[in-house]
Amino acid sequence: MNHTNSDDLFEQSKKAIPGGVNSxxxxxxxxxxxxLFIKSAKGSHITxxxxxxxxxxxxxxxxxxxxxxxxxxxxxxxxxxDQGLTYGAPTEKELILANMIKEAMPSIEKVRLVNSGTEAxxxxxxxxxxxxxxxxxxxxxxxxxxxxxxxxxxxxxxxLTTSVPDSKGVPKAYTKHTxxxxxxxxxxxxxxxxxxxxxxxxxxxxxxxxxxxxxxxxKDFLSFLRKITQEYGSVLxxxxxxxxFRLGYGGAQERxxxxxxxxxxxxxxGGGMPLAAYGGRAxxxxxxxxxxxxxxxxxxxxxxxxxTAGIATLSILKQHPEYYDQIEENAKILAAAFRKWxxxxxxxxxxxxxxxxxxxxxxxxxxVDFESATSSNTQAYTNYFNHMLQNGIYVAPSQxxxxxxxxxxxxxxxxxxxxxxxxx
Ligand SMILES: *Cc1c(COP(=O)(O)O)cnc(C)c1O
Numbered sequence: 001m002n003h004t005n006s007d008d009l010f011e012q013s014k015k016a017i018p019g020g021v022n023s024x025x026x027x028x029x030x031x032x033x034x035x036l037f038i039k040s041a042k043g044s045h046i047t048x049x050x051x052x053x054x055x056x057x058x059x060x061x062x063x064x065x066x067x068x069x070x071x072x073x074x075x076x077x078x079x080x081x082d083q084g085l086t087y088g089a090p091t092e093k094e095l096i097l098a099n100m101i102k103e104a105m106p107s108i109e110k111v112r113l114v115n116s117g118t119e120a121x122x123x124x125x126x127x128x129x130x131x132x133x134x135x136x137x138x139x140x141x142x143x144x145x146x147x148x149x150x151x152x153x154x155x156x157x158x159x160l161t162t163s164v165p166d167s168k169g170v171p172k173a174y175t176k177h178t179x180x181x182x183x184x185x186x187x188x189x190x191x192x193x194x195x196x197x198x199x200x201x202x203x204x205x206x207x208x209x210x211x212x213x214x215x216x217x218x219k220d221f222l223s224f225l226r227k228i229t230q231e232y233g234s235v236l237x238x239x240x241x242x243x244x245f246r247l248g249y250g251g252a253q254e255r256x257x258x259x260x261x262x263x264x265x266x267x268x269x270g271g272g273m274p275l276a277a278y279g280g281r282a283x284x285x286x287x288x289x290x291x292x293x294x295x296x297x298x299x300x301x302x303x304x305x306x307x308t309a310g311i312a313t314l315s316i317l318k319q320h321p322e323y324y325d326q327i328e329e330n331a332k333i334l335a336a337a338f339r340k341w342x343x344x345x346x347x348x349x350x351x352x353x354x355x356x357x358x359x360x361x362x363x364x365x366x367x368v369d370f371e372s373a374t375s376s377n378t379q380a381y382t383n384y385f386n387h388m389l390q391n392g393i394y395v396a397p398s399q400x401x402x403x404x405x406x407x408x409x410x411x412x413x414x415x416x417x418x419x420x421x422x423x424x
Contacts, residue, residue: 041068067408111279117266118146128202142370144211207252213359271313273306327356337418
């Protein structure tokens with residue numbers, strides 16, 4: 001492969017930034033090549049510093065549901081910039097965005113804006129603990145909720161033990177209240193609740209898991225979680241940082257018709273700017289300072305530029321419910337192409353698709369949890385990734401990240417992508 005400007009920038013970046021990147025997956029470590037350095041993006045395409053343009057299915061890992069640099073969003077942001085970038089004081093835009101979120105998700109009676117999904121989940125858990133006066137939480141293996149200490153855990157070796165840190169630098173003491181259950185496995189939740197139930201502040205779950213590849217909940221898994229958390233007086237937190245405003249305007253909770261006690265949001269609600277949120281029942285959210293005694297703050301929280309991008313994005317989504325049908329339909333067409341490739345080549349493949357999220361796992365197993373997801377042949381994924389890239393299509397550089405379909409992908413581009421998938 002020829003030496004490129006991306007290669008140069010990567011070499012230089014590695015001297016200034018750990019691994020040359022500001023978030024690990026960007027380093028392309030799993031796909032055996034250097035990352036592309038991006039110069040610009042518009043609609044369904046991104047362009048690298050060498051002038052190559054790619055059809056993009058990463059969409060900045062979710063925020064880009066309208067495609068890149070949507071004219072109306074960019075116009076609104078430019079106008080907002082002229083009024084100042086940040087004030088550290090309340091603004092009307094925060095109120096507008098809060099009301100849009102509440103209207104979209106009636107389970108959210110009050111909402112606090114923050115800057116990242118990590119901050120949202122961390123703060124939601126603190127609030128749930130403050131509300132219940134309990135310390136334990138239950139999370140699911142393979143669900144990702146950002147990188148706060150207590151959530152960077154893996155299951156301990158024995159059943160019903162607490163978890164162990166999944167990162168260096170996290171003291172064991174910080175994860176001892178985090179219990180790990182298996183996704184879609186009711187018995188594992190029942191067992192933990194049986195042992196610790198009266199001390200469990202919250203169960204946090206991705207209602208559709210999208211950080212081990214896409215793994216939908218089995219038929220009554222979410223309603224089971226709703227019921228068992230009510231029985232034990234624990235707070236049910238839906239982490240909708242990916243699914244919120246993606247699986248429909250009302251997120252996964254609308255799609256599956258389950259009301260969680262609390263919800264975390266991010267990605268789409270910032271319209272490409274750093275913005276996230278946590279919210280829920282008023283009684284719970286009133287634990288948060290300055291009303292209650294759960295402390296949480298942020299210098300740039302509710303930033304006027306970020307809220308402007310968020311409001312513009314949500315307004316467009318609200319006005320165009322048909323967009324959701326379009327992206328879901330396109331995701332189904334892509335899913336069918338992967339299956340067709342499997343039939344054609346006899347290679348094992350399992351495709352999970354929910355709304356505009358999809359994943360092709362190179363395994364013959366049904367993928368329902370972390371164990372089955374990680375049975376996938378990652379070398380086959382790497383081959384697929386490189387084949388797509390050589391054909392001008394940029395997909396996630398990891399088996400365990402979703403493929404995101406945006407409003408900007410035309411049917412023609414989807415068909416072209418299908419040809420490429422089948423032709424690998
Ligand atoms: C991306 C993500 C997060 C973390 O959000 P950041 O903004 O990257 O901190 C949390 N939960 C889920 C489900 C996510 O997909």
